Amino acid sequence: MTSRSRPSLLILACAMVLAAPLAAKDSLGVFSGWAAFRDAQVPRCYAIAKPEPTGPQAMRARDYEPYASVATWPTRQIRGQLHFRLSRELVQGARISLRLGGLSFALTGGGGDAWAVDPAMDAAIIAAMRSADSMTVSSLAKTGRRFSDRYLLAGAATAMDASTVGCAPAALRGKR
Template sequence: MAKPVLLGLAALTLAAPLAARDSLGVFSDWGAFRDPDVPRCYAIAKAAPSRMQRDNDPYASIGTWPRRQIRNQLHFRVSRNLAADPKMSLKIGGRTFTLTGAGGNAWAQNRRMDAAIVAAMRSAGSMTLSATDNRGRRFSNTYDLDGVATAMDAATVACASLGR
């Protein structure tokens, strides 16, 4: 794993109080964390570096909230603030998914799509989210999927006891 990605994962985890999160490990480009106070567990990675203008620091996360009975919910913080109708797509391997979102955030349209995206992530090498920003310009964020399956599994196992 490249040092910038490690430093980026560390920066993402420092956004909230350190005591609130337990690191479960870093697996290639993906980190896994548990936050017992919420409770929740998640896998997270930064988008590949880009020289293009960014409004936000982009990342992808797959979260589990055991008390809410939500598992493997996908969330993207996109690099630019979205248009009112952002025409967002996520390409993973040979599959394309139409996402929904607002502001600087994107999600799958429903739990069924979450499950399909997570399954596709497990067998692909990368994924690319493309959308239109609030200035009418197209942009994309790309993620390396090395380590994603292990990070998601670590987060799922760590949350198994938090919902009780």
């Protein structure tokens, strides 16, 4: 794979995972492997990405289509809320860890989802995302095997900024 085709494949992969939910959403842009959307009806805006591709065997073992998102919910006064849809269903009570550069965070969650434990952790993770190259979320699947979902962060900061601006009061007024 050439270095030129890699960003195209990431964009295509991101578009495929987002194709179904896009019906009522406005695209705010695609930035490397990340995209930003606004759903003015809710209202909410978010940056979203798929993890790095894994081998065919690992993809067949997935329980869910994984993604990472950072959302803004202006009517709930929530900005920068991190969410991971994991590739595997978790064993009950499993520890979920996120590694970002030299930092490590213990996330909370269950089933196939993970979040920061509080808004302060959301803010710390998002700050780290702005300067790291990648992040990896890991845990123990219901099958008893460890798994990891790895995300490249090129374009993440721009997508997060676009989603924040997309949910600014003036932007939402223009969409109603």
